[in-house]
Amino acid sequence: MAEERTEETTPDANGGEQPAADGNAERSDRKNKVTPRVSDELMEFMRRGWANTERRDLAPVPQAEHTARRRAALSGRFPGERIVVPAGRLKTRSNDTDYPFRAAVEYAYLTGDQSENGVLVLEPAEHGGHDATLYLLPRSDRENGEFWLSGQGELWVGRRTSLTEAERLYGLPVADVRTVPELLAAATGPVRVVRGHDTEVEAALTDKVTGERDEELRVFLSEMRLVKDDFEIAQLEHACAATARGFEDVVRVLDKAVATSERYLEGTFFLRARVEGNDVGYGSICAAGPHATTLHWVRNDGPVRPGDLLLMDAGVETTELYTADVTRTLPVGGRFSAIQRKVYDAVYEAQEAGMAAVRPGAKYGDFHRAAQRVLAERLVEWGLLEGPVDRVLDLGLQRRYTLHGTGHMLGMDVHDCAAARRETYADGTLAPGMCLTVEPGLYFQPDDLTVPEEYRGIGVRIEDDLLVTEDGYRNLSAALPRTADDVEAWVARLSA
Numbered sequence: 001m002a003e004e005r006t007e008e009t010t011p012d013a014n015g016g017e018q019p020a021a022d023g024n025a026e027r028s029d030r031k032n033k034v035t036p037r038v039s040d041e042l043m044e045f046m047r048r049g050w051a052n053t054e055r056r057d058l059a060p061v062p063q064a065e066h067t068a069r070r071r072a073a074l075s076g077r078f079p080g081e082r083i084v085v086p087a088g089r090l091k092t093r094s095n096d097t098d099y100p101f102r103a104a105v106e107y108a109y110l111t112g113d114q115s116e117n118g119v120l121v122l123e124p125a126e127h128g129g130h131d132a133t134l135y136l137l138p139r140s141d142r143e144n145g146e147f148w149l150s151g152q153g154e155l156w157v158g159r160r161t162s163l164t165e166a167e168r169l170y171g172l173p174v175a176d177v178r179t180v181p182e183l184l185a186a187a188t189g190p191v192r193v194v195r196g197h198d199t200e201v202e203a204a205l206t207d208k209v210t211g212e213r214d215e216e217l218r219v220f221l222s223e224m225r226l227v228k229d230d231f232e233i234a235q236l237e238h239a240c241a242a243t244a245r246g247f248e249d250v251v252r253v254l255d256k257a258v259a260t261s262e263r264y265l266e267g268t269f270f271l272r273a274r275v276e277g278n279d280v281g282y283g284s285i286c287a288a289g290p291h292a293t294t295l296h297w298v299r300n301d302g303p304v305r306p307g308d309l310l311l312m313d314a315g316v317e318t319t320e321l322y323t324a325d326v327t328r329t330l331p332v333g334g335r336f337s338a339i340q341r342k343v344y345d346a347v348y349e350a351q352e353a354g355m356a357a358v359r360p361g362a363k364y365g366d367f368h369r370a371a372q373r374v375l376a377e378r379l380v381e382w383g384l385l386e387g388p389v390d391r392v393l394d395l396g397l398q399r400r401y402t403l404h405g406t407g408h409m410l411g412m413d414v415h416d417c418a419a420a421r422r423e424t425y426a427d428g429t430l431a432p433g434m435c436l437t438v439e440p441g442l443y444f445q446p447d448d449l450t451v452p453e454e455y456r457g458i459g460v461r462i463e464d465d466l467l468v469t470e471d472g473y474r475n476l477s478a479a480l481p482r483t484a485d486d487v488e489a490w491v492a493r494l495s496a
Helices: 040-047 064-077 105-111 163-170 177-185 199-204 211-224 230-252 254-259 262-276 289-293 338-356 366-381 389-395 484-495
Strands: 009-011 017-019 082-086 092-094 119-124 130-136 174-176 191-193 285-288 309-314 326-331 435-438 441-443 459-461 464-469 472-475
Touching: 064 105, 064 119, 064 130, 064 163, 064 211, 082 105, 105 119, 105 211, 119 177, 130 163, 130 177, 163 174, 174 177, 177 199, 191 211, 230 254, 230 262, 230 309, 230 326, 230 435, 230 464, 230 484, 254 262, 254 484, 262 285, 262 309, 285 289, 289 309, 289 459, 309 459, 326 338, 326 459, 326 484, 338 366, 338 435, 338 441, 338 459, 338 464, 338 484, 366 389, 366 435
Parallel strands: 082 191, 130 174
Antiparallel strands: 009 017, 082 119, 119 130, 285 309, 309 326, 435 464, 441 459, 464 472
16 A cells, blocks of 8 residues: 655645645655655646546436435425434544445435535525535645645545536535535524534534434434335345355355365455445354354354354445345255254244245234244254243243344345334334345354253354335345255355
8 A cells, every 4th residue: 555645734715725835844654754845846746737527427326316305305304404414434444544434324325425524414495495415525626735645635545526526416516515514513593413423513513403303313314214215125136136146156165265264255255245336234244163153253264164054144235335134054065964954944944934924014023923933943842942832932032042133124234224213113014115134043052051962053044135015025135045955956056
């Protein structure tokens, strides 16, 4: 990586920064602390000879009509109130390197933009409704030298979209984000802000907002996403299709993982995610052997051995930030042992029961209860829990071996709509357009003395992404096999 350079600067008249161009001026280098000099001649040379790269051929982003409709719904919910939704800022990974930026979900959902530092502001309009303005950082200034002297200048991190280009892309007025703190500090009347993403924005609103009112905004934006529109459904379909290809990539290199570690599988899936999407939607779980009993095993540094099961939970995130969330458990050596198949078949049966309960008008919790009943029945049948089954379920005893809920909403967050009220989500009713996972599992810890030794260290989960339709559901991840026989045939075919 090239060394990042920063300058001694003074504010310019436009709110930017003016590098010290004095031939005797020194500048600091964040990496090696040297102080090279910038001559007047070099400053002048860098100002000249740049072509005009403004693009006038840009069409609106595909989701522009949907983001406009979403902003209108938000406007209707909070009439007469100023609404502030920031994208967030870069976060330091270490010293002078940053984590890759991912825009706040609420901001991307309402704008289609993913730029760091962006802020969406809905101002109450005089005759009702709101006037929406998107505030972004303009192109790097060629006059003041920011484009080559700042560590975030365009010669260091790439060209930014101009404000006029952004207006064409996102279909709403765009202004300079550097004016936002002053604008918000001067704001009067009721204001709501999405918290947790931009401390500078929140500081400008310190005396104007309340936690209770801001939480109402967060909850509303979360509940807006419960039912997906056509654009979102297409994104989730693409995410699931790419994820299926990523799983196939993994199966093809199982022999390489046996020779190395779980990390080989993680890296293989990540390549697919970057080629066909933006990233992985969450840290991939590539859990072999007893690691499969750890629900969120993301260290992925253990061995992959023939005879073990591999539990892989991973999802491709699209360039528009919608993620799949799929789990398959497969035999590394190509064949399930008798006890592995016994556990696998029980989880498969539970998933079948859960999926059968997914339909419009059903209670959200129905699929969880259906899957848990099957698992409890098998645990009692195997003598691992004392029945009857209703007693086990009433006391929740099966949870020692099942641990987690059977699914969750899915969308721009892997656990989407997390701020929704209980009555609209966990205690709510399924409706067409909702997308959720169904993912029962059984996990027998390596040190669990309540089960016979042959069970210990076995972990199985099967997870698919379901879209609720008018007459039931559609399995978006159905391209991947689920039955034990089909999984074995799949591994044999791709490993040949």
